[in-house]
Amino acid sequence: MDKTIGIFGGGQLGRMMAQAALPLNIQCTFFEANTDCPSAALGPVYSAKAENGLSEFIASADVFSLEFENTPLADVDVLTKNKTLHPPRQALAIAQHRLSEKALFDELAIPVAPYKAVTSLEQLKSAAAELGLPLVLKTSRGGYDGKGQFVLRSEDQMDQAWAELGPAGELIAESFVTFSREVSIIAVRGQNGDVKTWSLAENHHHNGILSHSIVPAPNSADLQPVAQDYITRLLNHLNYIGVLTLELFVTDKGLYANEMAPRVHNSGHWSIEGAVCSQFENHIRAVAGLPLGSTAVVRPTVMVNIIGLHPKTADVLALEGAHLHLYNKSEREGRKIGHITLMPNDSAELTALCRQLAKILPNPLALSEDMTI
Template sequence: MQNNNIVLPTQTLGIIGGGQLGRMMAIAAKYMGYHVHVLDPTPNCPTAQVADGQIIAAYDDLNAIQELSRVSDVITYEFENVDLEAASYIENLGKLPQGAYALEITQNREKEKQLMKELDLPVPDFAIVHNGKECEEVLKEVTFPVVIKTCRGGYDGKGQLKLESELDIQEAIQFVEKNKHCIIESWLTFDKEISVLFTRTQTGDIEFFPVAENEHKDHILSRTTVPARVSLEVQEKAYKAARLLADKMNIVGTFAIEMFVTGEGIYINEMAPRPHNSGHYTIEACNISQFAQHIRAICGLPLIPVELLQPAAMINILGEDVTSTLQAMKQVNKGYVHLYGKDEVKTKRKMGHITFIGENLQEQIEKFEEAKQ
């Protein structure tokens, strides 16, 4: 059940999850005049620092979910591993425009890939396994390398293992015996990775952001550049695939789809039913950010047609880079720094990002990298 009523400014938005995505959602909502409450188990989490109130509890605490529902006129989430029982409860109250179905699909790589196959979208060959014996049988028939992933959980390279040859089969069997429900996929050699972000309303209107090109280091997004260096044909294929998935899943809000580009073809990789790291550039480079557009969609407001004002490059700031980045920014007078307010600096943890905009992006980035050294 979806609520198509307009949630007016001065009403309250509830957010499940208190990380950086929730923080940037909350900032956008506050600019628009909404009150914000967040549910997160960590006191003074990044979102709580800019919200009006926080419920400190586990995400699957139904008493806490009921309290968040009581104080909120509409509820959203900043990550896909939301408890489905909790999501269904809020949806039945008419306060979760995004619904529980998008969560159900994106929480499970098997359901995700099966849906893509049903829509005849290009995906790598895959097989589902539940135990070591099934894993061994599948690996007898594949062409190496392949990648094995848990069907639930995992991000930034966690919960997956690349298998280079038959010598890795025993390690794969142990991986499956530990994690049970897994997917084995063909390893794709691709030219680049792109992401398509869009926002869809409760009535089906949709606005696409420019196709973004992503670079990873150690499985973590390192840089996003916009516009992506791909042909119009690839862009059209990417938008068409995204539109098919958006309509099939009845998406509401901002949604991200990661794809691989091989020549003039695409393969769909994974989806995220909320704003995405690769869309952070929209804050400075577009006439409306992925976060503000998301708030408009879930609150029943019309979307703003998206314009890319200037080319952009977004670079993640990980824990090991915080000091050198801030030192470099004393010498570089271009670039917008966003820090997320996390209380503990950890290696490989996303602590913030920096966005460069303008026509001379490569020159700006080179100066920044030199200053970091």
């Protein structure tokens, strides 16, 4: 192997990074509490529970990255005494703290929904008075897939909302944004400052979990350059190296930034087949200091998540042109255990494929609707 990249985390994102790294003769190592994780098929996993786990992990690689946005900053600080992490610590720190993230969006003139910091029930009441109801109360730290959130629709939910989320520390109250759809933009920045951006993904959720993404997002020609501009501001400001994701709401006032993830993203899984160079390969290229690959779309693509329960592999593979990616994870409610990529020729074919898929998937989530590509 020519180089070794150490990855904080060992889930499916690390697994798919390592799959992309292998043909470049780049080996990955992982740091993860569960050593029997999805990434374990592709490289050694150093246990985050073992006494010398971190120091052994740090010794195992030339350069480091992450697939887990809640990687403890304390671990990063031990690492960066001797080794380099891409993306930079600052990006991670900001992404771990919603209020810092909003402040950065403000600083870079990236529009966000009106928000207020909330650290007491009184502040929550005054935020509600100022922003109006409904509003979304979120913990500033932690929270993903719709967890750590409370949608406050009436005054009499105030105490309940505070009781549920107050103990989590700093909160953020956001205006409830009326949006027509949610999109995400993913970009990569290389060590020479090159930036490449994939096409916008249109993301559909079910109970707070991503159900499927359509790329390019339909009717997004006007939105693409705007989103591209926003993410480029973030990448350059942070002197970022690697893949960054920005989730956005499409509103009648334009795009509002929701949050960023300092890593490859579920809404970018389509790029394995659908783009010339995938988010995983380009992340590895950036971290390894190699030239970036083209992010051009090969063909419109739909990525469908497999949540909780496995479909029959044979049923999925019988679908015309379907690609299956399983993560070797055990079944559990709400858990992402794989995804399926479809590359239909038109909306009619997409709708037909998705209807077939909805019958095959134990958890079809939001898939039964008519779909547009």
